[in-house]
Amino acid sequence: MQAAARSDGVVLEPVSTFRSIAHQRALVARKLARGDRIEHVFSVNAVPGYSEHHSGRAIDLGTPDCAALDEAFEHTAAFAWLQQHAALFGFRLSCPRDNPLGVIYDPWHWYFNPHAPRESASPRRLG
Numbered sequence: 001m002q003a004a005a006r007s008d009g010v011v012l013e014p015v016s017t018f019r020s021i022a023h024q025r026a027l028v029a030r031k032l033a034r035g036d037r038i039e040h041v042f043s044v045n046a047v048p049g050y051s052e053h054h055s056g057r058a059i060d061l062g063t064p065d066c067a068a069l070d071e072a073f074e075h076t077a078a079f080a081w082l083q084q085h086a087a088l089f090g091f092r093l094s095c096p097r098d099n100p101l102g103v104i105y106d107p108w109h110w111y112f113n114p115h116a117p118r119e120s121a122s123p124r125r126l127g
């Protein structure tokens with residue numbers, strides 16, 4: 001998918017891929033230790049054991065003209081390209097805006113499902 005994007009002049013950079021439960025636990029603990037409220041932490045990070053990153057199929061993507069893991073990613077050529085083409089490679093946006101799970105909008109977070117139908121070019125919504 002990265003090579004296909006590059007041939008269209010779009011740069012996709014992997015920011016975060018596999019994350020162990022222990023790593024997720026440490027991430028959450030670090031945020032709680034610095035005083036973040038638990039409701040906020042779990043609106044941004046999955047509860048350890050429940051992150052799609054544990055599966056090895058989730059990837060956070062970035063592009064050079066945007067800060068990593070920033071909602072502004074949705075305004076990049078990379079996001080526009082992903083919306084058009086990611087489904088063709090088996091990737092979908094996990095947390096669209098206003099998703100029914102109440103998870104924060106993650107335009108950078110894409111999930112690979114090898115069994116997903118690939119003819120649809122638009123990301124599937126949760127729920």
Ligand SMILES: [Zn+2]
Binds near residue numbers: 053058060
């Ligand atoms: Zn992610």
